[in-house]
Amino acid sequence: MIRSTTTKLTRRLASLRTSARSPLRPLTAIRPIGGKANEVFTKLNDEGDPKRDAFFNYSWGSWLVNDKQEKAKRVTKFSIEGLTDILNQVYAESQMMAKSDKSASIPLPSHKSNLTVTLPHNTIIKNVGTVNPNEKVRVLRMASIHEGKHHRIYKVDTNLDKSFVLRIPYGLENEHVLAQRLKSEVATMDFASLKLGLNIPKVFCYGANYSNPIRQPFILQEYVEGRLLMRDWNPLVEDKKDSLPDDTLKKVIEQVSDLQSKLISQELNGFGSLYFASDDELPSESTKTVYDGEVNPELRERWSIGPSVERCFWRKKAALSYDTLRTFSGPWPVNSPLDIVKNTGLVEAENAKARLALKQADASPEAVDETVLREQIVTFDNLATVAPYLFNSGTTNIPNVKELLKPRLYHPDLDPMNVIITADGTPYLLDFEGASIKPFILHSSPQFVAYDGPKIYDVKEDVPNYEKLSEEEKAQYDFMYKRTRNQYLWEAALNERSKQLISAVAPPVKLLRSPYIAAIEMKSDEEYLLVDEALIQLSEVWDVFAKNGLVKSSKFPIELSKKQVEKHSNDLNAFHEKLITRPFAATQGWIPQDMFDNLVKAGVLVQGKDGNYSVKHEDLSEDN
Secondary structure: HHHHHHHHHHHHHHHHHHOOOOOOOOOOOEOOOOOEEOOOOOOOOOOHHHHHHHHHHHHOOEOOOOOHHHHHOOHHHHHHHHHHHHHHHHHHHHHHHHOOOOOOOOOEEEEOOOEEEEEEOOOOHHHHHOOOOOOOOOEEEEEEEEEEEEEEEEEEEOOOOEEEHHHHHHHHOHHHHHHHHHHHHHHHHHHHHOOOOOOOEEEEEOOOOOOOOOOOOEEEEEOOOOEHHHHHHOOOOOOOOOOOHHHHHHHHHHHHHHHHHHOOOOOOOOOEEEEOOOOOOOOOEEOOOOOOOOOOOOOOEEEEOOOOHHHHOOOOOOOOOHHHHHHHHHHHHOOHHHHHHHHHHHHHHHHHHHHHHHOOOOOOOOOOHHHHHHHHHHHHHHHHHHHHHHOHHHOOOOHHHHHOOOEEOOOOOOOOEEEOOOOOEEEEEEOOHHHHHHHHOOOOOOOOOOOOOOOOHHHHHOOOHHHHHHHHHHHHHHHHHHHHHHHHHHHHHHHOOOOOOOHHHHHHHHHHHHHHHHHHHOHHHHHHHHHHHHHHHHHHHHHHHHHHOOOOOOOOOOOOOHHHHHHHHHHHHHHHHHHHOOOHHHHHHHOHHHHHHHHOOOOEEEEOOOOOOOEOOOOOOOOO
């Protein structure tokens, strides 16, 4: 009954789906929910103008639960006057660079008295533009062009005849965590551009805290004109008549694989995340020599390896202090690659303990079951216990295992959605938030090609009586085939570009890292069950792996009783059944705004007395 009702609900949701994209909104345009943009003019020197507020409010979606609170966390109100000051500061820097004839040099980041940092080598006239003599830089128009999971992006048009991007992170975490993330992101972009030769939007200036003229942490960077590579990505496209993959499909995968190839090309000297070496808040154990063999004196000791800003070390960790988080996030020496896995387990266990203590003291507003938190503690302690034994660096049965364990740069959002193709075909890689340095053996496949379901390489050969199946059954197997095909194309591209690393996608290696991948990709509290599932699957084949020398221990490092396994199976089934009845569980209850409005209008979403919304399951018959 649950499955039948959900199928009808899914069809109804699909019929109501509209584009989730909001129109561009200049500063003079405020988009009412469900309507078109209406121009409303405001004076740039009038910070008290109430008409401005809607421009800073979150509007690209709504949450089923605690919508008002979630949107309040994502308000990005900043000083437009302060932005104008920053733009004039950047312009003045470009004029100074021109007069000093250092436009071809790569100076160190310049720390200003107003708590901002500029990157002088990017702030040259060619990149910044010019205004008439004695004229100030002015903001002519602004548009909110993206409201993402962790940040908001504004396009800023100026009288420099140049456009800029202002990127502001949401204040969802401790301000020290925000500052650390932002500084690492800028340094990683700088490294990817100067050392790896990737095309990255040029960063002109940034402020890591709220005390700068903009009054928000921010990054001011180059606006790159072009189209998203995502427009070319059609993962369910049919093969050609000769059963060969579509050329566009392969081209997209190969373009993203080219970017990854450059990202992982440089072997580094430690694990963590990149920062500028001039960052005076880096811990003493930070690695100052990021890589060996640098011949350019301007790049030598420009960067440092400090604490990891990978999302698992800060996402939903409000119960832990910044100092506590720092004890788990590294950096780690080059001879300790599996400490990353161990500390991922430890930080999650510590976070669950802190949340449980708040819950027991009746000091937590979270709607989370104490039993779930207790189970999380056990699960993540188990992950930390297993971590040191996962990969045997001396094995000969994982080709090039020593190469796989070396530190390499990891981009967590390698995706066509984060690649802009310019008019001349040049790809620019965006969004380095959460980038880290870890062994390639722990790099997961990009989400746009990742697939861990049943593998089908040829539906007619791999599926018995395929031609006799119903159209619905054929569609399910076709879907599995296309997901398998896409992942295969990605792995084939990796093999062409980085043959020495291809063992990272071997099935045994994927299984060995699966508990870690489940942990770093956990989005909801109950997904600790997926980490448990991966650990149980690993325990079942551990003896075989041990006999083949793949792991460091002959015995699985934790004891799992039959009773524990049975309990897990029941809990996991209950979790999956719950997901079936919650259509928006994958987005944690978030729904694109246009869809949300249509679902409310159609009566599919119903508001309760507490202000929260729920899906109405009744009246979903075929007639409806």
